[in-house]
Amino acid sequence: MEFPLLIKAVMIDLDGTLLDTAHDLAAAANMMLRELGRAELPPETIQSYIGKGIERMVKRSLTGSMDGEPDAELFNRAMPIYERDYAKTLCIDTRPYPGVLEGLKALRENGFRLACVTNKAEAFTLPLLRATGLLGFFDVVLSGDSLPKKKPDPMPLLHACKQFGIEPSEMLLIGDSLNDAQAARAAGCRVFCVPYGYNEGRDVRELDCDAIVSSLYEATKLIRKLS
Numbered sequence: 717m718e719f720p721l722l723i724k725a726v727m728i729d730l731d732g733t734l735l736d737t738a739h740d741l742a743a744a745a746n747m748m749l750r751e752l753g754r755a756e757l758p759p760e761t762i763q764s765y766i767g768k769g770i771e772r773m774v775k776r777s778l779t780g781s782m783d784g785e786p787d788a789e790l791f792n793r794a795m796p797i798y799e800r801d802y803a804k805t806l807c808i809d810t811r812p813y814p815g816v817l818e819g820l821k822a823l824r825e826n827g828f829r830l831a832c833v834t835n836k837a838e839a840f841t842l843p844l845l846r847a848t849g850l851l852g853f854f855d856v857v858l859s860g861d862s863l864p865k866k867k868p869d870p871m872p873l874l875h876a877c878k879q880f881g882i883e884p885s886e887m888l889l890i891g892d893s894l895n896d897a898q899a900a901r902a903a904g905c906r907v908f909c910v911p912y913g914y915n916e917g918r919d920v921r922e923l924d925c926d927a928i929v930s931s932l933y934e935a936t937k938l939i940r941k942l943s
Contacts, residue, residue: 717926721888721906722942725880726823727873728932729891730834730841731766732913734816735848738763739809744802745777751797752790754778764917767893769835769860774798782916799839806840807847813912815931820853822936831876835860835867835895856880867895870903877903886942890935897923908935 731737742762749756757777765776774794778786786794823830830853834841838859845851856879858872865871877884884904889896892913900907901924909915909925910932920928929935 719927719938720940721926721938722886722940723828723888723906724882724886724942725829725831725876725888726939727831727833727876727887727889727905729889729893729896729913730832730836730844732892732915733890733896733910734812734832734850734932735810735844736813737810737844738766738914740805740807741766741773741802743805743808744798745773747801747805748774748794748798749777751801752778752794763914766914767895767916769866770798770802770837771795802840807844810844810848812848812850813910813931815933816850819932819934819936820850822933824853826936827941828939829856829880830854831856831858831879833858833867833872833876833889837861868898868902870899873899873903873905877905888935888939890929890932892920894918894923897925900925908938 728734742759745762746756765773775786776782778794832854836859838861841859856876860866863871863875877887888906889900890908892910893915897907907925908927908929909920909923911920911928927938
């Protein structure tokens with residue numbers, strides 16, 4: 717791989733890449749567990765459950781297992797409770813990671829078009845981006861319920877490429893998890909990973925990515941705008 721990569725646009729994941737949402741996600745999960753009469757979990761445990769969307773995180777919180785399937789009736793009770801509670805905790809402790817604002821400003825100054833591509837539902841995505849001052853940086857925002865399929869399926873990435881009128885090879889995805897790496901490879905996009913996010917407790921060095929970058933700002937040093 718030769719750097720800088722020549723690309724036209726950048727897609728960026730939300731949870732664990734742009735924003736540190738773990739504390740607020742965990743607080744809502746424990747509020748849900750309390751209401752259901754179940755034992756609370758350490759925030760670190762819940763953080764390891766993040767990475768496959770809220771439904772999977774709720775299932776993991778209910779079963780204490782990465783692949784567990786709770787009783788259907790319990791899960792159907794739990795989901796609306798979690799969504800209600802997360803709406804309350806949405807942006808209490810959530811903050812952009814170091815280097816995010818600097819990175820977004822640098823990307824804009826260098827002429828890159830930007831998309832936020834997340835598996836989080838739009839009802840949470842847009843308020844979070846707005847509250848943290850990041851929404852205005854993005855030309856396109858694709859949430860987990862914007863399209864029929866979400867990451868690791870390549871559909872959201874390919875959709876963003878079509879929105880920008882570019883080829884997948886001209887797009888970079890910056891993320892923090894296996895979902896991101898798999899989606900990028902399936903779409904034919906470049907992918908950088910940050911080491912500080914929520915890769916289900918696993919080391920990002922295990923992922924198939926083109927570079928590991930310490931921050932969003934560091935990523936800007938490895939790319940150049942393709943005219």
